[in-house]
Amino acid sequence: MEQVLRIENLGHAYGKFKVIEDISLAIGRGETSALIGPNGAGKTTFYNAISGKFPPSKGRVFLNGENVTGLPSHRMVDKGMCRSFQITNIFAELTVLENVLSPLIIQQKKHFKPYGNVFKDRGLMERAMHTLEQVGLAERARQVVSSLAYGDKRLVEMAIVLARDPSVVLLDEPTAGMNPQETENMIQLIQRLAEHSGTTFFITEHDMKVVFSLARKIYVLHQGHLLAQGKPEEIRTNEAVQEAYLGRKSHA
Amino acid sequence: MSLSMRPHLIGPFLLLLVLLFAPLLLPVYWIMILTEILIMGLLAVSFNLLLGYTGLLSFGHGAFFGLGAYTCALLLQAGHQNLFVLLGAGMLVALLAALLIGFFSVRLDEIFFAMITLGMGMLFFSIAHNWLAVTGGSDGLPVFALPVLNLAGREFTFYAPNSMYYLVFTTVLAGIVLLWLVVHSPFGLILRALRENKQRVAFIGGNIQLLRIVAFAVSGSFAGLAGVLFCLFNSMATPEFMHWSFSAKPVIMSIIGGTGVFLGPLFGAAIFFGLEQLIIHFTENWMFFLGMVLIPIVLFFPQGVFGTLRNRFFKQG
Numbered sequence: 021m022e023q024v025l026r027i028e029n030l031g032h033a034y035g036k037f038k039v040i041e042d043i044s045l046a047i048g049r050g051e052t053s054a055l056i057g058p059n060g061a062g063k064t065t066f067y068n069a070i071s072g073k074f075p076p077s078k079g080r081v082f083l084n085g086e087n088v089t090g091l092p093s094h095r096m097v098d099k100g101m102c103r104s105f106q107i108t109n110i111f112a113e114l115t116v117l118e119n120v121l122s123p124l125i126i127q128q129k130k131h132f133k134p135y136g137n138v139f140k141d142r143g144l145m146e147r148a149m150h151t152l153e154q155v156g157l158a159e160r161a162r163q164v165v166s167s168l169a170y171g172d173k174r175l176v177e178m179a180i181v182l183a184r185d186p187s188v189v190l191l192d193e194p195t196a197g198m199n200p201q202e203t204e205n206m207i208q209l210i211q212r213l214a215e216h217s218g219t220t221f222f223i224t225e226h227d228m229k230v231v232f233s234l235a236r237k238i239y240v241l242h243q244g245h246l247l248a249q250g251k252p253e254e255i256r257t258n259e260a261v262q263e264a265y266l267g268r269k270s271h272a
Numbered sequence: 273m274s275l276s277m278r279p280h281l282i283g284p285f286l287l288l289l290v291l292l293f294a295p296l297l298l299p300v301y302w303i304m305i306l307t308e309i310l311i312m313g314l315l316a317v318s319f320n321l322l323l324g325y326t327g328l329l330s331f332g333h334g335a336f337f338g339l340g341a342y343t344c345a346l347l348l349q350a351g352h353q354n355l356f357v358l359l360g361a362g363m364l365v366a367l368l369a370a371l372l373i374g375f376f377s378v379r380l381d382e383i384f385f386a387m388i389t390l391g392m393g394m395l396f397f398s399i400a401h402n403w404l405a406v407t408g409g410s411d412g413l414p415v416f417a418l419p420v421l422n423l424a425g426r427e428f429t430f431y432a433p434n435s436m437y438y439l440v441f442t443t444v445l446a447g448i449v450l451l452w453l454v455v456h457s458p459f460g461l462i463l464r465a466l467r468e469n470k471q472r473v474a475f476i477g478g479n480i481q482l483l484r485i486v487a488f489a490v491s492g493s494f495a496g497l498a499g500v501l502f503c504l505f506n507s508m509a510t511p512e513f514m515h516w517s518f519s520a521k522p523v524i525m526s527i528i529g530g531t532g533v534f535l536g537p538l539f540g541a542a543i544f545f546g547l548e549q550l551i552i553h554f555t556e557n558w559m560f561f562l563g564m565v566l567i568p569i570v571l572f573f574p575q576g577v578f579g580t581l582r583n584r585f586f587k588q589g
């Protein structure tokens with residue numbers, strides 16, 4: 021399978037404290053994968069280091085075969101990696117439509133174009149409405165985002181992330197804070213998108229139901245190290261994982 | 273397209289009509305007040321591109337206004353009387369200064385951004401105040417000859433208050449139309465996105481610092497245009513334009529009028545000068561009363577007078 025994201029010996033330290041160390045993994049195109057691990061295992065640090073929030077202290081990141089290690093976040097997006105955040109990260113006082121137009125404007129390199137009404141730009145509007153239809157928000161296009169329900173706000177972030185047709189999408193706990201119905205909808209949405217658009221999803225999640233219904237491959241992070249990786253059934257039966265993580269989690 | 277199909281344009285259209293015929297309706301004294309309101313309105317609207325649309329509080333916008341004014345005064349002293357050269361040169365000098373100041377300040381946010389722009393502005397104030405040979409120091413730089421405009425074989429001068437009014441009216445209108453285009457463009461939407469959440473802009477591929485520098489430069493150059501006009505109107509460029517207390521004026525006007533509405537700051541300028549004119553009839557301590565007026569405005573009109581009234585009576589569509 022063609023590799024879309026490859027990480028080599030990635031490490032990050034705050035001063036002397038090594039948060040993550042020596043992480044290597046390779047994700048195939050279209051292969052939904054999940055990164056799991058107890059709180060403090062270093063998942064968010066790992067995400068931040070590979071998505072350009074800060075450069076990693078060690079190791080290399082390859083995206084579509086190209087070395088993108090240490091690029092700032094906006095360059096990372098240009099290269100094809102988009103991400104969501106644990107805490108919903110959207111443009112609160114803009115409309116749903118304006119939220120999804122923003123990434124498209126940048127993708128079409130119109131972000132310094134100082135004339136021409138945005139809403140009359142067909143190239144932008146058609147793509148924007150298409151993206152909103154994908155996540156099921158087309159009817160709410162003219163609503164200001166801050167007036168939406170929590171689950172819909174998460175969908176707005178999803179639309180922002182998907183708008184630019186990224187080759188890899190990092191989702192940091194996409195169902196955190198959602199009710200069971202919203203969680204189920206999000207799972208179905210990710211499944212649908214992975215099947216139809218060929219987007220590669222790489223998610224972190226605490227909800228094991230979400231992980232096992234979506235991921236074809238699971239990576240387990242424990243105390244900054246990659247403890248195990250494999251297919252869901254292999255991870256389920258892995259003793260080290262059960263000891264470190266699943267065992268403790270199952271009676272929670 | 274007819275106006276009945278675009279109800280949101282009726283207000284601006286009526287305003288334009290009133291401004292166009294104002295010299296027939298108002299005494300000369302009020303025409304001069306109106307001229308000043310329009311110039312300061314352009315300064316405030318250009319300033320609000322940063323505060324209201326990009327989410328940056330610049331406390332040094334007087335520097336660009338002053339640079340426009342000094343550029344105009346120096347060119348006139350050197351004998352350049354072409355109106356378009358004066359307007360263009362004032363904008364260009366302000367633009368270059370804005371690129372420079374922007375380069376050093378856009379990395380910072382909120383109060384830090386306000387303080388560094390204030391400091392940079394005071395740097396220019398010091399130069400204007402102390403470089404006697406070029407700027408005339410604290411006395412300022414007087415202008416003895418106004419530009420002439422050759423248009424369609426006719427020569428226009430601007431010594432009469434009414435012709436000065438029409439010069440200012442036309443230029444401010446052009447400036448405001450251009451800024452309106454910017455605000456509604458793709459660039460304008462990205463600026464509002466920056467105001468809402470700059471981290472998200474970075475994670476959709478936007479270069480935050482570059483976007484902010486460009487916004488700062490656009491805003492600064494229109495402030496420079498307002499400065500050129502004020503120099504012509506006032507027949508003088510003075511260092512006070514660059515003082516931080518002058519830079520506070522567009523801040524106050526934008527807050528009075530409403531930062532969330534495009535023309536809000538223009539109305540803020542009108543209210544500011546209108547109040548000043550009313551109050552100085554009764555007392556010299558007009559700043560005291562300005563304070564008294566500002567407090568209820570901030571309390572009862574959280575989106576500015578114009579913004580709050582509009583949201584109250586017209587639902588946004």
